[in-house]
Amino acid sequence: MNVTQTLDTKGLSCPMPIVKTKKAMDTLASGDILEVLATDKGAVNDLSAWSKSSGHELLEHTEEGGVFKFYIQKG
């Protein structure tokens, strides 16, 4: 996957992962892919719901050793 930018929100809890994701997304162009790293479990449901409601596409998310990785394509 062609990741345009990586955002590390490890250790941050709700709402910060999404607040930072939104800010980072605002600087990207349509079609760009943002990789988000997070440790907050709530981020899983919230990031996918947020992506939907704001017109982006959550392409994939994985978990490894308590770290979630999200790949969101800007709409």
Place this chain on the structure above:
Amino acid sequence: MIKALSAKEVAKRVVEGSMFILDVRNEGDYKDWRIEGKGIESINRPYFDLIDGVEDVLEHLPKEEVLVVCAKEGSSIMVAEMLDEAGIKDVYYLEGGMKSWSEYLMPVKLGDLKDGGSIYQFNRIGKGCLSYLVESNGEAAIIDSARTIEAYEDFAKENNLEIKHMIDTHLHADHISGGRRLSEKTGATYWLPPKDADEVTFSFAALEEGNDITIGNTKIEIQPLYTPGHTIGSTSMIVDGQFLLSGDILFVDSIGRPDLAGKAEDWVSDLRDSLYNKYNNLSKDLVVLPAHFGKISELDEKGAVSAPLGELFEKNDGLNIKNEDEFRRAVTENLPPQPNAYQEIRQTNMGKIDPTNDEQREMEIGPNRCAITE
């Protein structure tokens, strides 16, 4: 200035007050489970749709007294501060979020026992779980304890009670029992129905008919009555000849579901026999005290859930299905979704897995869902 509102204070509003709630969790979580009550009005706007501003939601909110609610607390503080800046008076956030709400236990005195002593219901309003404390002469028994045992420990300390017996009416699938942990801490005997305890990894006393339990000098009797159906071991208890602790067999508005251990078809006839024969042969004056409620409307003005057995035989649909096939369908088909993480919860209650405290909290999120109807 925004203010924190504790789960205890919110519980008071649910039972006897009013509150407007802005729930900022995602739509799925809100639909699944939220704070409800007679005087509670709530709307849902996910916090991530409010990051740029709250203007769009203002017109749907009252000018004063709004409680902002989220999963843990962080997002509700963010949104509450924005509402405060936008000019709403008295903006609150739920301290500890829905996690705290799920765990709060509200003790309500139900009544006195014949020879002294009394019985309390501990209402876990956020999850719909009901547990009980029976006390007499400085001794106490706790039935269907929640995982958060501190509430009982504090209560026992304040009232100078020694906890002698921890009793579970069955192996729970919706919440992690505090029975074993509190009995280890206090030296109390932990009672479980042996038929539900085939696979448990710890020792326990057998909760069986004939093994009456007494507390205090006045000999408050707790008589076990074998009533399988929700689980194969499910055992009800008659306390002091007055109260019927029905576990997950009979609720005020519904009846227990037989499918959570994966054996719905096998247990249908047990469930029917327990309800339509065993319960039907008991005194209709017994006050039924279930282990769950489904709807907040089941709470009385004190916040307690109970009903005379005779009244349930008249009004509870689950006790009025004449035809056996129809009963089978009612308790096996179109059931609500299962409780969150119910298989892991059963394993934990058997002692087979030992999740961390945070994992246990996470597993217990959501409503209890132990009845055949929602």
